[in-house]
Amino acid sequence: MKKKNIVAIVGRPNVGKSTLFNRLARKRKAIVNDMPGVTRDRIYHKIKLPDGKVANLVDTGGLEPTTDDYILSQMKTQTLKGIEEADVIVMMVDGFAGLTAMDEEVADVLRKSGKPVIVAVNKVDLKGAKDNIVDFYSLGFEHYTAISSEHGTGIDELLELVSQYLDDIEDEEETTENEIKISIIGKPNVGKSSLLNKIIGEERALVSDVAGTTRDAVDAVFKYNGKTYRIIDTAGIRKKKKVKHFVEKVSVILAQKNIKRSDVVLMLIDSTGDPTLLDANIAGFAHNNYKNVIIVFNKWDLVEKDTDTVKEYEKALKQRMKFLDYAPIVFISAKTGQRVKRLFKIIDEVMAQATKEIKTSELNKFLEEVSRKHKAPAVRKKPFKMYYITQTGVLPQTFTIFTNSMYPPHFSYERYIENQLRERFGLKNVPIKLIFTKKP
Ligand code: GDP
Numbered sequence: 118m119k120k121k122n123i124v125a126i127v128g129r130p131n132v133g134k135s136t137l138f139n140r141l142a143r144k145r146k147a148i149v150n151d152m153p154g155v156t157r158d159r160i161y162h163k164i165k166l167p168d169g170k171v172a173n174l175v176d177t178g179g180l181e182p183t184t185d186d187y188i189l190s191q192m193k194t195q196t197l198k199g200i201e202e203a204d205v206i207v208m209m210v211d212g213f214a215g216l217t218a219m220d221e222e223v224a225d226v227l228r229k230s231g232k233p234v235i236v237a238v239n240k241v242d243l244k245g246a247k248d249n250i251v252d253f254y255s256l257g258f259e260h261y262t263a264i265s266s267e268h269g270t271g272i273d274e275l276l277e278l279v280s281q282y283l284d285d286i287e288d289e290e291e292t293t294e295n296e297i298k299i300s301i302i303g304k305p306n307v308g309k310s311s312l313l314n315k316i317i318g319e320e321r322a323l324v325s326d327v328a329g330t331t332r333d334a335v336d337a338v339f340k341y342n343g344k345t346y347r348i349i350d351t352a353g354i355r356k357k358k359k360v361k362h363f364v365e366k367v368s369v370i371l372a373q374k375n376i377k378r379s380d381v382v383l384m385l386i387d388s389t390g391d392p393t394l395l396d397a398n399i400a401g402f403a404h405n406n407y408k409n410v411i412i413v414f415n416k417w418d419l420v421e422k423d424t425d426t427v428k429e430y431e432k433a434l435k436q437r438m439k440f441l442d443y444a445p446i447v448f449i450s451a452k453t454g455q456r457v458k459r460l461f462k463i464i465d466e467v468m469a470q471a472t473k474e475i476k477t478s479e480l481n482k483f484l485e486e487v488s489r490k491h492k493a494p495a496v497r498k499k500p501f502k503m504y505y506i507t508q509t510g511v512l513p514q515t516f517t518i519f520t521n522s523m524y525p526p527h528f529s530y531e532r533y534i535e536n537q538l539r540e541r542f543g544l545k546n547v548p549i550k551l552i553f554t555k556k557p
């Protein structure tokens with residue numbers, strides 16, 4: 118059987134696994150922190166080794182041998198699975214701390230797996246750490262190498278050792294260009310994982326994970342009506358609660374990262390709760406980053422409705438989220454699937470708007486008309502003139518207007534132009550970025 122070139126980095130907490138993972142993956146995808154237990158579901162990352170081979174790095178979280186804690190015990194299961202599927206294992210130890218009983222327990226597990234193990238003695242940048250390396254020889258593995266994940270020393274040597282256990286597999290270059298990247302955001306219990314399951318049609322939560330049903334990514338990529346969609350960070354969506362204050366903070370940071378990666382942000386709200394329970398901070402973050410937000414009221418099946426209910430919900434929301442007044446609103450049930458198809462129609466429509474190209478000639482005609490209809494107020498006591506306008510980007514829709522001033526016009530005038538652009542060019546549901554610049 119052909120190898121999948123899976124490399125697992127395991128070790129007790131705090132030895133520096135995430136630091137190494139991040140360095141190799143060159144993306145801060147796994148979270149580095151002194152608190153054990155933050156990286157939870159498995160994260161895979163495809164990397165290229167110096168010799169050109171492709172490796173799939175699996176980040177397994179810590180291997181905490183004895184604990185009753187729910188998350189940590191889940192992590193242990195994840196780690197064991199990571200070990201099971203790995204072609205080679207990098208066992209990481211902390212050279213500064215020296216050999217510990219927990220390292221020996223980890224080594225026992227690895228030895229039983231029968232997989233090739235390379236011991237990476239980390240933190241050798243710290244004083245005295247190098248002297249401790251010999252202590253680890255008692256673990257009885259074949260390869261030992263000294264590294265500093267933080268400083269990047271010894272990494273090439275480590276990868277050389279790793280490479281000898283991997284096949285020469287082709288890198289089928291993924292093209293993510295035409296994918297529509299979606300993130301599902303919202304407070305706990307609004308139905309994020311239910312919606313995800315409805316969309317990708319499978320039930321796989323961390324809690325009920327079955328050995329062997331591994332997927333090679335945390336994003337879910339699928340085709341629907343001929344288009345390709347990618348739901349970002351499904352592991353994060355499925356991550357089960359038990360949120361301590363700390364982890365909550367981390368999840369906000371993760372949510373922000375996910376938002377930055379996405380084209381479309383689905384902001385879920387529980388219709389049975391207060392509509393203002395939408396996380397205003399997260400919504401504001403999405404708005405400030407010019408992301409295409411869609412407001413999704415979920416659990417609509419639980420709401421007692423009359424003819425005005427929809428309008429009331431919309432009104433309550435718009436009062437709170439004036440800045441998001443362009444965001445489409447949809448009422449769904451992740452449970453029954455009601456209007457989930459409609460949700461995809463809206464996603465497609467939003468994407469069509471956000472990527473629409475507009476001719477400069479039409480834009481300039483537009484600018485002339487709107488400034489005639491409603492003259493720009495003076496800026497810093499000087500008449501404000503707009504000379505021409507051009508589309509300088511899509512996703513988000515970006516327009517640059519050349520003026521006679523170093524300053525932008527009054528906010529309300531900016532809003533006027535923005536709204537007129539929406540009207541004229543069918544950009545009703547997407548954020549618009551306006552740049553005013555002095556004509557050279
Ligand atoms: P993990 O729990 O094994 O994933 O460990 P982390 O990657 O979160 O690292 C734990 C701590 O050790 C963090 O404070 C890191 O900054 C630190 N650390 C990791 N690698 C090195 C290293 O090579 N040198 C030094 N001095 N510190 C390191």
Ligand code: GDP
Pocket residue numbers: 303304305306307308309310311312354355415416417418419449450451452453
């Ligand atoms: P998450 O924490 O945002 O991922 O929320 P979950 O998907 O775990 O859902 C939380 C609870 O709400 C679960 O008990 C779901 O069964 C329930 N739920 C989610 N969506 C709906 C829905 O559309 N209708 C109803 N009636 N219940 C839902």
